[in-house]
Amino acid sequence: MAQSFEKKILCIGAGYVGGPTMAVIADKCPRYKVTVVDIDAGKIAAWNSDTLPVYEPGLLDVVQRARGKNLFFSTDVPAAIAEADIIFVSVNTPTKATGVGAGMAADLRYWENTARQIRQCADTPKIVVEKSTVPVKTAEAMAQILSMENGGNLFEVLSNPEFLAEGTAVADLENPDRVVIGSRQTPEGVAARDVLVEVYANWVPREKILTSNIWSSEMAKLAANAFLAQRVSSINTIANICESSGANVQEVSRAVGMDRRIGPKFLNAGVGFGGSCFKKDILSLAYLCREAGADAEADYWESVVRINEHQKERFVRRMLDAMFHSMADKRIALFGFAFKPDTGDIRDAPAITIAGRLLDEGAVLAISDPRALDGARSVFGDADGRVEYVEDPYEAAKKSHAIAVLTEWQAYRDLDYTAIYAAMEKPAFFFDGRNVADHAALFDMGFNVYPVGMPAMTHF
Numbered sequence: 001m002a003q004s005f006e007k008k009i010l011c012i013g014a015g016y017v018g019g020p021t022m023a024v025i026a027d028k029c030p031r032y033k034v035t036v037v038d039i040d041a042g043k044i045a046a047w048n049s050d051t052l053p054v055y056e057p058g059l060l061d062v063v064q065r066a067r068g069k070n071l072f073f074s075t076d077v078p079a080a081i082a083e084a085d086i087i088f089v090s091v092n093t094p095t096k097a098t099g100v101g102a103g104m105a106a107d108l109r110y111w112e113n114t115a116r117q118i119r120q121c122a123d124t125p126k127i128v129v130e131k132s133t134v135p136v137k138t139a140e141a142m143a144q145i146l147s148m149e150n151g152g153n154l155f156e157v158l159s160n161p162e163f164l165a166e167g168t169a170v171a172d173l174e175n176p177d178r179v180v181i182g183s184r185q186t187p188e189g190v191a192a193r194d195v196l197v198e199v200y201a202n203w204v205p206r207e208k209i210l211t212s213n214i215w216s217s218e219m220a221k222l223a224a225n226a227f228l229a230q231r232v233s234s235i236n237t238i239a240n241i242c243e244s245s246g247a248n249v250q251e252v253s254r255a256v257g258m259d260r261r262i263g264p265k266f267l268n269a270g271v272g273f274g275g276s277c278f279k280k281d282i283l284s285l286a287y288l289c290r291e292a293g294a295d296a297e298a299d300y301w302e303s304v305v306r307i308n309e310h311q312k313e314r315f316v317r318r319m320l321d322a323m324f325h326s327m328a329d330k331r332i333a334l335f336g337f338a339f340k341p342d343t344g345d346i347r348d349a350p351a352i353t354i355a356g357r358l359l360d361e362g363a364v365l366a367i368s369d370p371r372a373l374d375g376a377r378s379v380f381g382d383a384d385g386r387v388e389y390v391e392d393p394y395e396a397a398k399k400s401h402a403i404a405v406l407t408e409w410q411a412y413r414d415l416d417y418t419a420i421y422a423a424m425e426k427p428a429f430f431f432d433g434r435n436v437a438d439h440a441a442l443f444d445m446g447f448n449v450y451p452v453g454m455p456a457m458t459h460f
């Protein structure tokens with residue numbers, strides 16, 4: 001006899017958010033059936049294998065505990081919609097490439113397609129949950145699309161943005177700082193909201209489950225990402241001034257972050273923020289500001305992105321200045337390509353821009369990364385033989401003129417840099433874009449060391 005489940009939950013979109021989020025819901029709520037669907041059959045096949053399409057520490061264990069019991073991955077979108085009580089929509093919402101708002105506004109075509117498909121395949125009431133990050137008022141547009149042809153009785157749209165960070169997705173989902181659920185303030189809206197609160201209450205303490213109106217929930221997501229990115233740009237501006245003033249940005253961050261009103265997190269200076277969301281979400285927020293006639297506010301948020309672009313170019317210029325203004329035919333080892341450690345994700349990684357600029361300058365690159373070499377290869381190919389992909393950092397560094405650390409993988413902290421130095425061309429340069437190394441020790445070995453936000457240590 002088929003097992004009967006208390007609730008049937010569906011997620012449309014089996015990406016970085018949909019897959020891990022649903023795996024954790026299934027793991028925490030064995031009484032619910034959780035199905036994840038995607039139009040990408042290859043991705044679904046990977047979710048059904050032991051080589052998941054997303055690398056996240058701990059994720060495979062969670063998936064293996066629930067898969068085939070109450071967690072299912074499928075491409076049959078209509079059947080999954082028909083049986084679901086709650087439908088999360090976690091499709092991509094990239095920046096619009098063309099048309100009005102190109103380069104700024106969120107492209108909602110995937111979202112809208114999904115809404116139309118839900119409408120087509122549903123004949124029982126559904127709670128539709130916005131999981132994707134969307135501009136404020138998207139829920140209203142979705143409700144309008146969904147309510148066509150059925151009098152608006154079948155669907156209640158909620159906003160439930162996701163705050164997980166890649167690399168720590170499982171821990172963030174199992175122990176979130178907060179869960180935000182926005183709903184209409186009508187009896188139907190509040191009833192739907194309470195159903196979703198019950199889902200999270202299976203493992204999240206009630207006081208961490210915040211309820212609000214839909215627009216606040218949508219805005220909170222954009223604001224949270226904008227604040228986080230703004231901290232990174234802020235500390236990077238301070239770092240750049242530290243380099244010429246003799247201050248040390250790590251000491252400054254520590255002193256600033258110990259103020260409890262400021263806090264210690266997101267104060268690591270580096271080559272800039274990457275990832276699929278910070279830039280896109282800030283630009284989406286800036287676009288909302290412009291649409292509302294708030295140009296000064298839009299300028300303010302756009303400056304966070306401008307500083308981030310500047311940070312990457314500034315890093316390349318510092319390399320050029322140090323290496324006698326020429327990269328031509330010099331082998332440069334890049335340590336790290338992913339936008340942050342513990343993920344294979346390269347979306348909007350600073351390494352893409354920096355590697356591209358180094359190639360423009362005529363460098364030959366040896367790219368090393370524990371998880372992101374396929375991603376790097378998909379961007380640059382073999383670039384006429386000017387890019388090599390080498391998992392082993394020792395091999396990458398061999399015969400190179402410089403090492404540039406672009407991702408703070410733990411592995412790069414623990415290498416035998418004496419051996420690495422011996423195998424490099426001289427003078428050997430170390431550009432620590434993430435401040436992972438022991439700079440004094442590297443200097444003593446013979447390296448010319450260029451940390452971010454600290455004066456260089458050179459033998460010239």
Ligand SMILES: NC(=O)C1=CN([C@@H]2O[C@H](COP(=O)(O)OP(=O)(O)OC[C@H]3O[C@@H](n4cnc5c(N)ncnc54)[C@H](O)[C@@H]3O)[C@@H](O)[C@H]2O)C=CC1
Pocket residue numbers: 012013014015016017018037038039040043077090091092093110113114131132133134162163164165166276277
């Ligand atoms: N990546 C992250 O760490 C976070 C992302 N977000 C937001 O979550 C949303 C999703 O992001 P990711 O998971 O990173 O994107 P993703 O690109 O990894 O996954 C989206 C998936 O949706 C699928 N899809 C698109 N249209 C579909 C349709 N009509 N039917 C079925 N599947 C469809 C795509 O094939 C893709 O696999 C975005 O709005 C993003 O801003 C929010 C928090 C964290």
Ligand SMILES: O=C(O)[C@H]1O[C@H](OP(=O)(O)OP(=O)(O)OC[C@H]2O[C@@H](n3ccc(=O)[nH]c3=O)[C@H](O)[C@@H]2O)[C@H](O)[C@@H](O)[C@@H]1O
Pocket residue numbers: 133162163164165166167225228232265266267268269270271272273274275276277278339340
């Ligand atoms: O909406 C999203 O997609 C997510 O975006 C970020 O998560 P994520 O991009 O996965 O990773 P972060 O840890 O925030 O790092 C983003 C970038 O900032 C950089 N960063 C971060 C912190 C810091 O101090 N310095 C710094 O340069 C990282 O290297 C990385 O390139 C947010 O942290 C999540 O809360 C949010 O859900």
